[in-house]
Each structure stands twice: as structure tokens, then as C-alpha cells.
Amino acid sequence: MAFSDDAGGFAFSCDDAKMSIGASTWNTRLSQIARITGPIYIMTGLLPDPQYISQILGKRPHNIFIVADVSAHNGARALKASFPAICIALHPNCNAKAVLVSPETVWVSSSDFGKTTKVESAVGLHSTAVFNRTFESLFKKLWAESTEIK
Numbered sequence: 001m002a003f004s005d006d007a008g009g010f011a012f013s014c015d016d017a018k019m020s021i022g023a024s025t026w027n028t029r030l031s032q033i034a035r036i037t038g039p040i041y042i043m044t045g046l047l048p049d050p051q052y053i054s055q056i057l058g059k060r061p062h063n064i065f066i067v068a069d070v071s072a073h074n075g076a077r078a079l080k081a082s083f084p085a086i087c088i089a090l091h092p093n094c095n096a097k098a099v100l101v102s103p104e105t106v107w108v109s110s111s112d113f114g115k116t117t118k119v120e121s122a123v124g125l126h127s128t129a130v131f132n133r134t135f136e137s138l139f140k141k142l143w144a145e146s147t148e149i150k
Contacts, residue, residue, distance in 0.1 A: 010133050016126040022119040027056050029107055029124065030099070034059040038102025041139045042066040045095040047075030048114035054082055061085055066113070067142045069094040075114075080149045089146035096142065100135055104128040 003011040020029075033040070033056065040063065047053060047068050053075070057064060061083040068076050070090045080088050099107045109122035 010137070012127060012130050012133070014125050014127045014130065018124040020122040020124065022121070024122060025115070026099075026109075026111075026113055027052070029122070030056055030101070033057075036060065036101055039063045039065060040102065041100040041135060042113050043068075043094060043096035043098045043139060043142060044113035045069045045072070045097065046112040046114065047072040047079065048112055048116060050075040050078045050082075050114070052115035053079060053113065057083055057086065065089075065139075065143070067091050067094055067096075067139065067146050068113075076149055087148060089143055089148040091142050091146040094142055094146075096138060098134065098138070100131055100139060102131070104131050106130050106134055 005011055042064065044066070045068070057079070062085040064086040066076070066079070066086065066088045068088065068090060070092055073090055076088045076090060079086065097109045097112055099113065104126050106125045106127065107122055109120060111118070111120040111122070
């Protein structure tokens with residue numbers, strides 16, 4: 001039985017995907033961040049270990065947009081103070097854990113964006129269609145419902 005579009009999501013095909021189980025970190029997934037020229041969109045519940053996140057973002061501290069849950073306000077404010085050119089907004093109920101790297105990469109993970117000590121899993125996709133649909137249907141909605149840290 002094939003998936004179809006419905007209120008619970010959208011169906012897609014993808015020729016290039018990777019499943020990561022317990023062996024990859026956000027630093028590894030974004031190791032080429034300095035070479036990326038387009039925007040990066042991050043959705044997370046928490047921001048565990050802002051110092052670790054700073055090591056990732058410090059390679060290219062601009063054209064990055066983060067939506068985090070309001071419970072991550074301390075980490076969000078610390079990151080904004082360290083990197084004033086990135087945009088960070090707090091959402092009242094965000095627990096999405098995904099990173100969209102323009103123009104076609106989408107990482108969906110069990111872990112928040114940051115450092116974890118737990119065994120986690122993630123799926124990486126190279127798909128312009130998935131990137132565009134996720135950006136339009138999820139990121140833009142969360143951003144519109146959030147309060148940006150200035």
C-alpha cells in the first residue's frame with residue numbers, strides 16, 4: 001500500500017536517503033556548513049549545550065533561522081548574544097526536530113538540535129520536494145507563531 005497526502009502529512013519519493021542510528025551527531029551532519037550558501041532552518045524543542053551548538057554555528061554564523069520551544073529561552077538568548085546575525089524565535093509548543101539545509105537536504109531526528117548523551121536516530125533526505133514542502137507547511141507556520149529574539 002502506498003502512502004498518500006492527507007491531514008497527517010504528504011507522500012513523496014526520494015532517491016537519496018540515509019538512516020543514522022546512534023552513530024551521527026549534529027556536528028557530523030552539518031560538518032560542511034561553511035560551504036553552504038543558502039539558508040539553514042532549524043526546528044527543535046530544546047537547545048542542549050549551547051557551547052556545542054556554537055561550535056557548529058560558528059563555522060557560518062549567518063543566514064540561519066532557528067525555532068525552539070519557549071523552554072529553550074536561556075540557550076536561545078545565549079546563542080543570539082554570541083551570533084547576532086542568526087535569527088532565533090521561540091514557539092509556545094515546538095517539539096519538531098528537523099534541520100533543513102537549502103536547497104534540498106532535510107534531516108529529521110529523534111534528538112533536539114545540540115549535544116545529546118542518548119542513543120538517537122535520524123533520517124537524512126536529499127529532496128527538493130521534501131525540503132520545499134517541509135519549509136512551507138511546517139517551518140513557516142512555526143515561525144509565524146513564534147516570537148523572535150531581537
